[in-house]
Amino acid sequence: MIKIDAQNVDFYYGDFHALKNISMQIEANTSVAFIGPSGCGKSTFLRLFNRMNDLIPDTHMDGKIGIDGRDIYGKGEKVDQLRKNVGMVFQKPNPFPKTIFENVAYGLRVNGVKDNGYIEETVVKTLKQVVLWDEVKDKLKESAFALSGGQQQRLCIARALAISPSILLMDEPTSALDPISTSKIEELIHELKNEYTIVIVTHNMQQAARVSDKTGYFYLGELIEFDNTRKIFTNPEKESTQNYITGRFG
Amino acid sequence: MRKFFEKIVEGGLLISGSVTSFTILLIVFFLFKEASGLFSSPVVEEGYVLAVNKSNDVSHLSPETIMDIFDAKITNWKEVNGKDEEILVFRFSDLTQYYSEEELGDEFQYVPEKISELVGKEPGIIAFFPQQYLAQNFQGTVLPEEKISLSDFFAGTKWYPTSAPAPIFGLIPLLLGTLLVSIGAIVLSLPFGVAVAIYLAEIANKRTREILKPVIELLAGIPSVVYGFFGLVVIVPLIQKGLNLPVGETAFAGSVVLAIMALPTIITVAEDAMRTTPRAMKEASLALGATQWQTIYKVIIPYSISGITSAIVLGIGRAIGETMAVLMVTGNAAVIPTSFFEPVRTIPATIAAELGEAPAGGAHYQALFLLGAVLFIITLLLSISVEYISSKRKM
Amino acid sequence: MAPVQKLGNVDTKKRTSQKVAFGIFTLLSYLVVVILFFILGFIIIQGGKVISWDFLTKAPAEGMTAGGIFPAIVGTLYLVLGSSLISFPIGIMSGIYMNEYATNGKIIRFIRIMTNNLSGVPSVVFGLFGMSLFVITLGWGDSIIAGSFTLALMSLPLIIRTTEEALKSIDDSFRHGSLALGATKLQTIGRVVLPMAFPNIITGLILSIGRVSGETAPILFTVAAYFLPQLPGSIFDQCMALPYHLYVISTSGTDIEASRGMAYGTALVLIAIVLVVNLLANALRSYFAKKVKMN
Numbered sequence: 001m002i003k004i005d006a007q008n009v010d011f012y013y014g015d016f017h018a019l020k021n022i023s024m025q026i027e028a029n030t031s032v033a034f035i036g037p038s039g040c041g042k043s044t045f046l047r048l049f050n051r052m053n054d055l056i057p058d059t060h061m062d063g064k065i066g067i068d069g070r071d072i073y074g075k076g077e078k079v080d081q082l083r084k085n086v087g088m089v090f091q092k093p094n095p096f097p098k099t100i101f102e103n104v105a106y107g108l109r110v111n112g113v114k115d116n117g118y119i120e121e122t123v124v125k126t127l128k129q130v131v132l133w134d135e136v137k138d139k140l141k142e143s144a145f146a147l148s149g150g151q152q153q154r155l156c157i158a159r160a161l162a163i164s165p166s167i168l169l170m171d172e173p174t175s176a177l178d179p180i181s182t183s184k185i186e187e188l189i190h191e192l193k194n195e196y197t198i199v200i201v202t203h204n205m206q207q208a209a210r211v212s213d214k215t216g217y218f219y220l221g222e223l224i225e226f227d228n229t230r231k232i233f234t235n236p237e238k239e240s241t242q243n244y245i246t247g248r249f250g
Numbered sequence: 251m252r253k254f255f256e257k258i259v260e261g262g263l264l265i266s267g268s269v270t271s272f273t274i275l276l277i278v279f280f281l282f283k284e285a286s287g288l289f290s291s292p293v294v295e296e297g298y299v300l301a302v303n304k305s306n307d308v309s310h311l312s313p314e315t316i317m318d319i320f321d322a323k324i325t326n327w328k329e330v331n332g333k334d335e336e337i338l339v340f341r342f343s344d345l346t347q348y349y350s351e352e353e354l355g356d357e358f359q360y361v362p363e364k365i366s367e368l369v370g371k372e373p374g375i376i377a378f379f380p381q382q383y384l385a386q387n388f389q390g391t392v393l394p395e396e397k398i399s400l401s402d403f404f405a406g407t408k409w410y411p412t413s414a415p416a417p418i419f420g421l422i423p424l425l426l427g428t429l430l431v432s433i434g435a436i437v438l439s440l441p442f443g444v445a446v447a448i449y450l451a452e453i454a455n456k457r458t459r460e461i462l463k464p465v466i467e468l469l470a471g472i473p474s475v476v477y478g479f480f481g482l483v484v485i486v487p488l489i490q491k492g493l494n495l496p497v498g499e500t501a502f503a504g505s506v507v508l509a510i511m512a513l514p515t516i517i518t519v520a521e522d523a524m525r526t527t528p529r530a531m532k533e534a535s536l537a538l539g540a541t542q543w544q545t546i547y548k549v550i551i552p553y554s555i556s557g558i559t560s561a562i563v564l565g566i567g568r569a570i571g572e573t574m575a576v577l578m579v580t581g582n583a584a585v586i587p588t589s590f591f592e593p594v595r596t597i598p599a600t601i602a603a604e605l606g607e608a609p610a611g612g613a614h615y616q617a618l619f620l621l622g623a624v625l626f627i628i629t630l631l632l633s634i635s636v637e638y639i640s641s642k643r644k645m
Numbered sequence: 646m647a648p649v650q651k652l653g654n655v656d657t658k659k660r661t662s663q664k665v666a667f668g669i670f671t672l673l674s675y676l677v678v679v680i681l682f683f684i685l686g687f688i689i690i691q692g693g694k695v696i697s698w699d700f701l702t703k704a705p706a707e708g709m710t711a712g713g714i715f716p717a718i719v720g721t722l723y724l725v726l727g728s729s730l731i732s733f734p735i736g737i738m739s740g741i742y743m744n745e746y747a748t749n750g751k752i753i754r755f756i757r758i759m760t761n762n763l764s765g766v767p768s769v770v771f772g773l774f775g776m777s778l779f780v781i782t783l784g785w786g787d788s789i790i791a792g793s794f795t796l797a798l799m800s801l802p803l804i805i806r807t808t809e810e811a812l813k814s815i816d817d818s819f820r821h822g823s824l825a826l827g828a829t830k831l832q833t834i835g836r837v838v839l840p841m842a843f844p845n846i847i848t849g850l851i852l853s854i855g856r857v858s859g860e861t862a863p864i865l866f867t868v869a870a871y872f873l874p875q876l877p878g879s880i881f882d883q884c885m886a887l888p889y890h891l892y893v894i895s896t897s898g899t900d901i902e903a904s905r906g907m908a909y910g911t912a913l914v915l916i917a918i919v920l921v922v923n924l925l926a927n928a929l930r931s932y933f934a935k936k937v938k939m940n
Contacts, residue, residue: 050537052533052536052537055532055533055536057455057456078656078660080536080539080540080541080656080659080660081539081656083536083537083538083539084538084539086537087537087538088533088534088537090530090533090534090537091530092530094528094530094531094533094534095534096531096534096535096548096549096552096553097531097549097552097553098552106535106538106540106548107538107539107540109548110535110538110539110540110541110544110548110659111538111539111540111659112658112659156534159534159538160537160538163538163539252829256829256830256831259831260746260831262738263738263739263741263742263745263746264742264746266734266735266736266738266739266741266742267738267739267742267743267746267747267756268756269735269739269801270739270756270759270760270763270801270802270805271755271756271759273763273798273801274759274762274763274766276774276778277766277770277771277774280773280774280777280778280782281770281773281774281777283777284773284777441673442673442676442677445669445670445673445674446670446673446674446677448670449670449671449673449674450674453667453670453671454674462674462678464923464927465678465681466677466681467923468681468685468919468920468923469677469681471852471855471856471859471919471922471923472684472859472915472916472919473858473859473860473861473888473915473919474768474859474860474861475859475861475888475889475891475892475915476688476859476888476891476912476915476916477684478892478895479891479892479895479908479912480684480687480688480912482895482896483895483905483908484687510680510684513677517677541659541660541662541663542663542667543659543662543663543666543667544659544663546666564765567765570767571765571766571767571768571769571770572767573767573768573769573861573862574861574862574888574892577892577896578892578895578896598767598769598862601769601772601773602769602772602862602865605772605773605776605865605866606865606866610781618773619773619777622769622770622773622774625767625769625770626766626767626770629765629766629767629770630762630765630766632765633758633761633762633765634758634762636761637758637761
């Protein structure tokens with residue numbers, strides 16, 4: 001089943017042509033990694049799936065992106081509804097200046113959930129899901145800033161999961177973390193990909209190889225190659241991909 | 251040679267760097283130097299004495315009591331813990347009602363004697379006359395010379411700086427007037443200020459912001475005397491007619507004018523504070539399906555609350571210290587305010603209005619400097635609290 | 646994964662509340678603009694009826710109900726000039742010291758707090774202070790020099806802050822480049838840093854002129870005269886000044902109603918100064934910003 005369907009997508013920052021005619025289909029409940037050198041457009045492309053680039057002034061998109069068969073840039077599409085369904089985890093952990101509990105509850109509250117019992121249940125459930133529960137169960141009322149970087153990032157993942165999205169976008173989620181925290185998050189991604197469609201942007205090729213089913217390689221705004229991860233890392237079609245994964249540039 | 255020149259310039263820079271600190275010290279020194287004199291000033295006008303009959307056992311009268319006696323609001327000694335005796339007020343100018351010019355002598359050489367005689371025979375008298383006419387064997391009790399006390403000033407509820415025989419310098423009515431006008435101003439301008447700050451920081455597009463920002467800067471640049479004038483010719487009559495008041499010059503008029511004047515400060519500081527919210531935090535909220543407005547009141551405002559508080563405190567500071575505009579529109583009645591729609595008088599307005607007429611070095615002059623010192627301390631406390639609030643924000 | 650029922654249909658509600666809130670904010674913002682334009686428009690229209698060549702070049706006549714405001718314009722000019730001569734060099738040097746020389750964090754913080762405190766001191770307190778120090782203690786009497794010093798001290802914080810910020814915006818690489826060529830610290834500041842920061846410093850100076858020309862309370866007891874038949878002859882003379890003039894003719898003139906016209910005219914001149922100063926500062930800012938971009 002096709003979950004995300006991008007067709008002939010072009011994207012511009014002002015006059016700068018950042019994405020060039022990209023088409024890609026992502027199946028449900030798989031995990032996909034985007035790799036490529038800095039500035040190749042992989043993050044920009046990711047941020048199109050929950051219309052995060054709408055926030056940047058002077059940008060412009062051509063083409064179509066469908067999620068579950070709906071054109072998300074279509075007329076009358078509600079962006080908050082879309083984002084409820086498409087969760088996102090950012091490069092640096094960015095918890096709110098609130099308690100640990102309220103961070104996870106935030107998405108529920110802004111989406112109108114008033115039932116406190118349900119909120120509590122969900123918070124506990126998602127904190128367990130991201131394997132953070134044991135570490136924070138005694139300090140749910142403390143500020144989220146008191147957590148370590150890796151814990152904060154898992155909290156941010158829990159926050160995204162709490163509103164039950166079907167897609168989870170991850171924009172270099174481990175680039176600001178130490179190796180131990182990174183491996184914990186990677187394990188988590190492994191767990192999650194059975195239930196969610198995960199799209200992850202990463203600088204780290206080993207990470208892509210470890211966590212993804214399919215990998216897309218971007219270069220200068222173009223999607224050079226998109227195939228099974230195993231194929232990309234062992235026998236890529238294109239020379240450019242080969243050069244990148246063997247570390248000849250990038 | 252070049253080294254020497256550099257040393258001199260660097261010395262100059264160092265001196266310039268300390269100039270603001272030095273100025274603050276100077277301000278403190280001169281304000282308090284002039285102001286401290288007040289508490290060594292006599293209660294009774296300098297060069298004059300107050301005397302009563304020997305049989306009168308009242309030995310202490312506060313400035314306010316003296317004023318009430320001379321205004322005939324107190325007419326019996328028992329009201330001031332004395333004997334049951336009608337008070338007879340005697341001013342020096344009343345002398346001719348008691349004695350003819352011949353009796354006083356061609357060169358007034360008998361005046362001391364006659365005053366002494368009068369005070370001696372009238373049991374209920376209180377006499378106020380120049381010290382030079384105090385007879386050597388005076389047949390009455392001269393009230394001991396008292397100094398204006400701290401409580402006379404800080405707890406005083408009346409401000410009659412030119413009242414004779416005892417001028418009254420009570421801080422309370424002026425302080426309350428200042429607070430009333432300033433707090434009224436903040437209450438009026440806060441919703442506007444924060445709303446415009448939110449609009450500029452989060453809602454307006456770049457073009458609108460580029461037009462609005464200079465407009466608000468302009469608002470900040472208009473001299474206070476122009477606001478005062480505008481208030482006088484537009485707002486005051488509007489308030490008087492609109493609310494059907496006897497006079498339009500009221501605390502409310504002052505608050506309206508001050509509210510307009512405090513707007514730019516509140517807007518600019520609050521907007522800057524909101525802009526410091528990390529983009530990542532806003533994006534995280536939006537990515538969870540929150541609307542922009544939910545993001546503003548659930549994430550941005552809590553994050554920037556200390557900056558917004560600073561904006562409010564700074565606005566209050568501006569309002570409390572503002573002089574000319576308030577002087578021109580509040581009617582300047584130095585009484586304890588009972589309503590928002592009555593004339594009031596603020597501390598800065600009092601200084602501006604009265605310093606010109608107060609002889610340098612006199613008690614009135616010193617009292618005005620003390621008002622300045624009070625004002626200085628209030629604004630200093632506000633500045634320090636802003637410093638404290640914003641240092642907390644950095645953590 | 647099945648969507649959770651609890652996240653039901655709140656979307657319309659939260660969108661409506663956003664619409665209402667944003668509507669209110671937009672409305673209030675435009676109301677502020679309307680208020681500003683009403684004040685400006687009112688004074689420009691009323692004052693425009695009075696402004697003429699004679700109004701700007703003649704002295705007041707007939708108990709301030711006729712004639713012009715020439716002596717007040719001249720007086721304000723003197724005060725702006727006098728205070729600028731004092732505050733510009735000191736303020737700029739102080740800003741240089743803070744950004745380029747002071748290294749001890751505690752001292753910097755202390756000076757910054759003091760500067761902030763000074764900017765919070767009410768203008769009428771500056772008036773008291775100026776009177777006590779310059780007029781009485783130093784024996785200068787009510788004079789242009791006493792008023793200029795008072796105004797200069799008052800405008801220092803603004804100048805220091807804008808200078809500091811202008812210097813801070815210059816990237817350290819320029820300083821290092823110059824120092825690496827063997828230039829001394831002072832040469833680096835004088836030839837590289839200051840010229841680059843100059844446009845922003847100038848903007849601050851211009852804005853401070855705007856402030857100084859409109860201040861009333863500091864000059865009340867240090868220099869301002871109600872009426873002077875002739876222009877001041879030396880810096881130890883009193884002078885008239887626009888803001889004080891507006892104050893007296895609108896509140897305590899011989900015939901307040903009859904001098905209303907004069908008051909509107911004076912207010913317009915004051916606003917015109919502020920407008921010109923702001924426009925100039927903005928124009929300079931964008932002109933230099935463009936120039937930097939081109940380089």
